[in-house]
Structure formats: structure tokens, C-alpha cells
Amino acid sequence: MANHRLVKLIWIFTEKFGLIFLSMITFVAYARLLSPTELGVGTVIIAVVELIGMIYSSVLEDPLVRLERLEDKHIATAFWASVLVSLLSIVVISGAVTLYTPDPVLRWMTAVASVKILFTMMARVYVAQMRRSGNFRMLASRTLLGKVCGGVGGIAVALWGLGAWAVIAQVLIMEFVSIVVLMRADPRRIAFSIDGPLLRELLKAGAPVAINALSSQTLQRGVTVILGMTAGSNAVGMFNMAMRIIDLPRTAIYHGLISYALPVFARRSADPSRLRAIISDSTAVSGFLLTPLFIGIALTAHDLILLIFGAKWTEAIPLLQVLACTAAIGNTAMYATTALVAVNCSHLTIKAEVATTVLALALVYSFGSLYGGMAAALALLARMAIITPLQIRGLNRAIGYDWRLFFETNYRSVVASLVMAAIVLMVSSRLSVQGYLHLFCSIVVGALSYAVAYSVMHPRWMQEFKSVFTTR
Template identity: 25%
Template sequence: MTTSTDLSRRATHAVWWSALEIGTRYGVQFAVTMALARLLTPADFGLMAMLLVFTTFAALLVEGGLGTALVQKQASTDNDETSVFLVNLGAGCALALALWALAPGIARFYAQPALSPLLQALVWLLPLGALATVPNALLTQQLDFRRRAGAELLASVGSGAVALWLAWRGHGVWSLAWQALVGAALRAALLWWLSGWRPRGRYDRAAFAGLFRFGGYLLLANALSVGALRLQSLLLGRLFDARTLGVYAMAQDTQQAPAQLASALLNRVGLPMFASVADQPAKLAGALRLSLRLSMFVFAPCMAGLAVVSAPLVRLLYGPQWGEAAPLLSVLALAALFWPLHVLNLAALGALGRSDLILKLEVAKAAVTIPLVAVASPFGAQPVAWAALAASLACVWINTRHAHRLLDCGLRVQLRDLRPILLLTLAASASAWGVLALAGHAPWALGLAVAAAITTYALGAVMLRLQAWQDLLEFLRTLRAGLAPTNGGLRA
């Protein structure tokens, strides 16, 4: 029999390995991107961004929310797993053939003939991704993030090495394409090997229908979210040139690196914590407020700081040829400032089993985001970035509507909790801005600005005895003691 202590230890073990996997994967990918930015041109990155509009959306359709449905079901059967595998693989092959046939038309749409053979190679991402869905879901279901961490690390390092060698040899945008293909192939092969899973059941229509009832809402919600995001690249690539899109894509990827890292960690830690108290609205509201304080305490100053130091940071990371990305990064970083509110409010709805409400929220957000981006896009990349900022602020209110109705924890309550963090973030950002204003382009200015911001923020948190600071210390003590992270003992 599995005791609560055993489960607690497994959960703690999973948190640490999950954090290691996510941090290592994004760290390696970011390091490779920095090196590639100095070997390739903005136009190379722009060409790849044009095609990611289609491959990312198609990959989302292939997965279909079924991997998440397997994780949610926990005790999946051989027929469940084989049904998901066969449907995913069939969808991957069908969509790959469709994109292969559409490649010449997509190249004409962008007026970039080089895109046709590039996309016809990238369609292999779809069946490769389908192969990895079930093994990945099962490792997640078992909280076996140690093996996942190994697979993700090896895939990232291997694909990054291939990309750097090809870029150094002068293969341009094809180095980015091969990075994606080699990474997908390695990830699929390693997950199959490490999970030990093989299709042992048969296709079961009833099993598939049950999984799709849960995953279908998530598929539609994710499709709307990804579609609204990729619309920026689609319109900029169509209305301008590959270089303009490449600069915007680099700024967007830099902003999304910490946002994606935060999303992955918050979902993996937040979902189990919320699910454990989902039948007790008051405790779920308390867990949501605690999670928001913890995450915003770390995330908000990072994004505000990124907005302030974008110019020297872009020069340091990518080189002077990427200078145009700095003002875009400043605006996009501010757009991501409230990202934990987006992620955690949706996670709370997921814990309540209300994927239907998540879909409704995504429809409402798309109705705001798509018109704003469409109107701004003819005027260039900077207006699109401001449109993304406006949409993000509107979506904060949209995402918290059901938390207000179901948990009595709406936007007003959440912002009241976060007000000290936001004010301290403003003070830390002002100190960094002041250092940069005085130091100008001195080589040491970036380091001094970051140090000033961290000092201001840390001293303020300690001197003001910020509740979020106390929460963070308690959370770390809980993990160090080998207990699963919960909201027990922490003030809501």
C-alpha cells in the first residue's frame, strides 16, 4: 500500500526533477540560440518563423489534447494508450502530407520560393512528434521526470550541436530546420527507450471517445491561443520581409523563454496542488493566491528588468546586428509581466475539471487579440508589440472572471495581494534605469544595473517583511524537508 509519506516523497522528487528538466532544456536551447544568432542572419530566423506558423499549429492538432487526457486519467489501459498512439500517428502522417502539398502555395503567399523545400522537410516533425506523445504522457503520469530530464537534455544538446555545425559551415536557415528535425527524432527515440512503452492494446473507439471528451476542449482552447500568437508572425511575414520578422521573432523568443519556463513549472507544480484541494473552494482559492504570490514575486521583477535593460542585453547576447530587437523586447517583456496570472487561473479551472470554461476564455481572448494585432500589423513590428501588450492586459481581466465567480478570488483580490510586489518591482526597475541613464554605454553598465535592481528588490522584501518573501522561504523549507508542496501552513 502506498502511504501519504511515500506520495509526498514522490511529489517532491518530481518537483525537483521537473524543475531540472525544464530549466536544463530551456537553458541549452537559449545558449544555442545565442550562438546561432551570431552565425546566422535575422532573415534566416525570419524564414523559419514563417514556417513555424504552420508546423506549430499542425503539431497542436496532431497531439489533440490526448496526451493531457492520458495524464489526467492516471490509470490508463493498454487500449487507451494504443488508441491515442494510432490516432496521433495517423493524424501526424495525414497533416504532414497536406503541408507537403501546400508548401509551394505557402511559399507563394510569403513571396519566398526557398520556403517550399524547407517546409517539405519540416513536415517530418509531425509524425516524429506523434511518436513521442504516449511515452511522454506516461512518464508524466508516473511522475518520472528524471527520465524525461535525460531525454530532453540529450535531445537539446544533440540537435543544438548539429545546428551549430551546419551554421558554421554556412548552411543558413537549413541549420535551424535540421535542429528541429534532429531534436524531434532524438526526443522520440529516447522517450520510447526510457519509458519502455510499446503498443500492446488495440484501437478502442469507446476509449478514444472518452479521452477526446476531455482533450477536445483543451485542443480547441490551445488552438485559439497558439493561433492568436502565431498571427503576429503570419502578418509580419506577409506584409514585410524576412529580416523584419526575424528581428521580431528574436525579441519574442527572448521574452517567451522565461514565460515558457514559468508556464511549464507552474503547470507541473500548480496543477497537482490545486487538484488536491479542488473539492474545497476556500482552500483552492487560498492555494491560487499563494501560488500567485510566489510566482509573481520571482517573475514580475525578471520581466520588468528585461524591459529596462533590453538594449545592452540584446547587444551582449546576440551581437550588434540585432539592435532593432531591443525596443521590441522592452514592450513584449511588459506584455508578459502578468503571465503567472494567465497560467494559474487557467490551471485552477483545469483542477475543477472545467475545460469547457477554459475554451470559453480562449474564445474571448482571441476576440480581443486578433483584431488588435490585425489592425496594428500594417504599421510595422513595433505597433504589433504594443498591440500584444494591450491584449495581454485585457486578457488578465478575462482570465480571472471565473475565479471571481467560482472561488470569490477575482482580479481585485489578486491585484490587492500582488500590490506590494508590483510596487517593489517598480522601485527595482527605477534603480536599474537610473544606473543605465548615468552610465550610458559603458561596458559595466548592464552588470551594475542588474545588481542595483536585485539589491533594491531583495532589501525591500526583507525590510518590508513582504508576505511573498515569507511564503517563498516557507516553500523552500517545505521542499528541503522532503514534503509535497501544498498551501498547508501558509497564509492565503
């Protein structure tokens, strides 16, 4: 059992870290080949399309994963409902953009990009089945192959000088290759059948999850859209640069962990004490790795931006520092939403999610024209500082995960990261080297100081973390 669990995790992280590597290659290429304005235009268009696709995905995928038995009628209903809704969305988006802008290039970009919704939604039933069966090897293979093909296609389009089309080409190729791989791996014929009562049950179960996803994705995508409206494409490009550096490790690692966590949490949903224990252990392990990672990004932001992406992205440095600190705070409650889904209590945080999202978007709208990308970064930081304690309150109501357990789980990684930050700030300013060597030395000093500080507070951390994967 322990070995099987480790194999699943190995495939999950093969996929996710492979995505980091591939995304980094394409992102560096885009930073070199595209202007901030071109990157901003492509990002805004994809943000709108992905927001819609994410809402639909959340309504169906997680409820399918949580079902006690997944039958053919569930698969057929979810698949064909997804296809029909996706096709309707493509028509609506294509029509709406003609009313929004007279620019024919933007119209075509948006219409073509909206096809991504169809590919994304067609994949949901396949992904849900593989998550249920633990076939993370196939999930990893399809994602990595799609990313490779999408990256090659996107870079080729950028080299041809087509600007923002590169971003759109990448995501379309990636999603198309992914669904083809999934269909070849599971070549069953899905009969055309939509069971109305069954669809209503799925929608009812998925509605709270979708609202939370809508809140989260409206925040991420909406910030980009509103920033573009108030501060222009250049500000969006700078903000997207900083956000992508954070999202590369965060999205890859978070999505990998949460994909694995939901079925694991669901199996323990009837025993709150066991569920609290695994949430605590998982958060401790994740915080041990991720909190110093994001604090480290904030500390080395100047070197990272200038050395890797060039001086034209200098304005992104303070944005990256703020967003890195935001991500570090989010690590402390990263499994809260997943745990609430597992015990069917997502409704406990819906109002908080929606209210804080509206607040963040209002801050961007109010201050975007004055402070540019920094308004968006600070709005996300404020939202994270508010939503985290509200998520813990929801967990406490659902399964008794209280503040004492929250602090016991997180204090070591937080304290050790603060010690690391103090030492790196003190040492890096005194280093006589520059460039990549300065960056390397800062990373080494940070890693060593964090390891020592954490080990002093928790000498047996290796044995305890190992037990998370072998005994629970």
C-alpha cells in the same frame, strides 16, 4: 512527502533551466551566423508546424493526465490515433505548400519540418504517463539530451551555410532524440488498437483544452505568420529575436511549473478552498521570481541586445521592452488556465481566449505593414491586458477565486518591481561605466532594491514560501 515534492521540482527545473542555457547558446549562434531574413523564414515554417502539433497534443495529453485510471486501451487508442493523424497532416501540409509557393526550397523545408508533428505526437502518451507517475527525471533527461543534439546539429547546419535549414534541423533532431529516449525508457509494445467510443471521450474532454491551446498557439505562431505576410521576413526576424529572449525564461519556467501544477491542482479539485490556497501560494512564489525578472529585462534591453547580439539587432530593443512588460502582466494569472483544466471548467474562458486572439491578429494584420514588429508587440500587450481580468472572472465562477485574493497574491511583487524600476532608471543613467559592467551594475542595483522593497512589505516571505513546498 515534502522531500518527494522537492525532488520533483528539482528535476523539473533542472530540465527547464538547462533548456534556457542550451537555448541561449544556440540562439546566440544563430544570431551571429544567420541573417534576420534567414532566421525569419525558418521561424515562420516552424511556427506553422508547431501550431498544428500543439493543437493535437492538447487534445490528448492533458485528458490522459487527468484520468483516474490510465489503462492500456487508453494508451493504444491515443498513440495510434496520434500517429495516423500526424501522417495525414504531413501529406496535407506538403501538398498545401506546393500550392502556396513555387519556390522548391521552401516546399522542401516545409515538408521536412512537418515530420516534427509525428515525433511530437508519438511522445504524448509517454509524457502523460510520466507526468502522472511523477517521473520528471526521465522527462528532464530526454528533453536535455534532445536539446543538446538538436543544438549541435542546428549550429553545424548554420556553419555549413545552409541558412534557415539550421532552425528546421534543430527542432527535428531534438524531437527525434526525445521520442527515442522515451521509447527506450518504456519499451512496451503498444498494440494497434483504436477504441472509437474511448477516443470520442478523450476528444470531448480535450476539446476545451485544445481550443484554449489553439487560441494561445494561434496567437504566438499566427502573429509570426501574419507579420511575415504584412511586414516581411526582416520584421519577423527582429520580432522573433525579442520574443525568443522573453520565451527562453518564460517557456522554460512556465512549462515546468504548469507540468507540476496540473496533477497537483487536479488532486485538490474537489476542495475549492484548498485549491484556491495553493493557486494563491503558487502565484505568489512565481510572481516573486518572475515579475522582477521580466521588468528587469525591459530595463536592461538596450545593453542585452547590443552587447550579446550586436548592433544589427538594434530594432529589436523596443520590441523586447514591450514584450517583457507583457510577460510581467501575464505572471499575475499564470495558473488560471491550468486551474480551469484541473476542475474541468476550461469552457468558461474559451470565448474570451478566442475573441482576444482574433483581436490581436487583426491588429497585426492592420498595422504590421506600417509599424513592423512593434505592431505585433503592442497587439500582444493589448491582448494580455484584456484577457487577464477575464481569466480571473472565469476562476471566480469556477472555484470562487475572487479579485480580493488576486490583489492580495500579486500586489507585493508588482509594487516591489515598480520600486526596482524607478531606482534602476535613476541610478543607471548616472553610472560612469559602460558595456558589460554597466549591465552588471544595473542587475545588482535592481536585485538589491527589489529584495529590500519586498522584504519591507513582507518580512516573513522566506518562511511563507518555504511552507508552500513543505506543508501543502
